[in-house]
Amino acid sequence: MAREDVLITADELARRLAAGEPITLLDVRWELARPDGRAAYESGHLPGAVYVSLDDDLSDHSVPGRGRHPLPSGADLQPAARRWGVRTGVPVVVYDDWNRAGSARAWWVLTAAGIPDVRILDGGLSAWTGELQTGTVQPEPGDVTVVHDDLYDAARKTVTAEQAAAAAVLVDARAPERYRGETEPVDPVAGHIPGAVNAPSTGLLGPDGSYLAEADLTRLFAERGVGGPDVAVYCGSGVTAAVVIAALAAVGVDAALFPGSWSEWSSDPTRPVARA
Secondary structure, X not given: OOHXXXXXXXXXXXXXXXXXXXXXXXXXXXXXOOOOOHHXXXXXXXXXXXXXXXXXXXXXXXXXXXXXXXXXXXXXXXXHHHHOOXXXXXXXXXXXXXXXXXXXXXXXXXXXXXXXXXEEEOOHHHHOOOOOEOOOOOOOOOOOOOOOOEHHHXXXXXXXXXXXXXXXXXXXXXXXXXXXXXXXXXXXXXXXXXXXXXXXXXXXXXXXXXXXXXXXXXXXXHHOOOOOOOEEEEOOOOOOHHHHHHHHHHOOOOOEEOOOHHHHHOOOOOOOOEXX
């Protein structure tokens, strides 16, 4: 997989839309401190974009024991995707306005479910220089078919807690102070999974919120020993880890997601915790 298979620039998106190409736009506004992005969406979004709730549509909170953002089932995702207007053979572009977290989660979930041609708007909403639309968009219903029902065993690789701990390379995508165990604002235990290396998701983005150039990403991962066929990534609850997985995919590394991430790991008091 190459960078252009994962990301799309605002300029390319604008050209394709101006040419009349059909593209489904999904607005996935989400922040850790403000998970409901609907109000922000309604105040201004890309023309034709449909709002997607990360908490309601890209997670299944009825699943016990798998962290704060368990993956949804394909059976739930398919009607949601059709409600958003996702159609067979029509490309999908996902975007957000906070550190690529919401869009990367949507990219991961949709592609894991077997939906092809999904790309992240590089730089997010701030990269878009065209007009914005206010209010809510009600698209024509889509007809997409979700190939995989169990996203824990689907078109993208996942690992269990035990498999994550045994991975040749395990990447912690959280902020350095959370990785070191100096602070933990969300989960009950501070620290990281023993053996994990820290590659904060925000460190993969430039000042404008776009992903670093391929050479810079390659160097950053190499400096941390991140590469090879057995790479797994986790974060707090499986959201920002997708930002790292997308960056790895953009430089040709197919990494696995530990969906429950630290929220699942730290919920079991028998699991070891490293702090440094």
